[in-house]
Amino acid sequence: MNCGRRDGTVVAAHYQGLRSPQYGKGKSQKPHDILVADLCQKCHTAFDSYEIGEGTGLQKKIDASEQFQHLILKTLIRRITEGIIEL
Secondary structure: OOOOOOOOOOEEEEOOOOOHHHHOOEOOEOOOOOOEEEEOHHHHHHHHOOOOOOOOHHHHHHHHHHHHHHHHHHHHHHHHHOOOOOO
16 A cells, blocks of 8 residues: 555565554554555565654654554455455
8 A cells, every 4th residue: 555566475564653552553463454564575565664754753653653554544444445454
């Protein structure tokens, strides 16, 4: 959902943003399974290693968190459109 790559490495990457503890993330626990974005390995690694985001310090973390939330929404829309998730 981030770069458009479909190279066989795309997986459901769990949200790791600033608000992740509010969605169930804890010690050795990922946030809720609905909070995933379909990302290739390269993008998944970039988000997990905090390489994504504009600015510095807290601003970079806020930007990365917002970008990830946007990708979650895009993933949900795609999954609904393709019938993967039914309402």
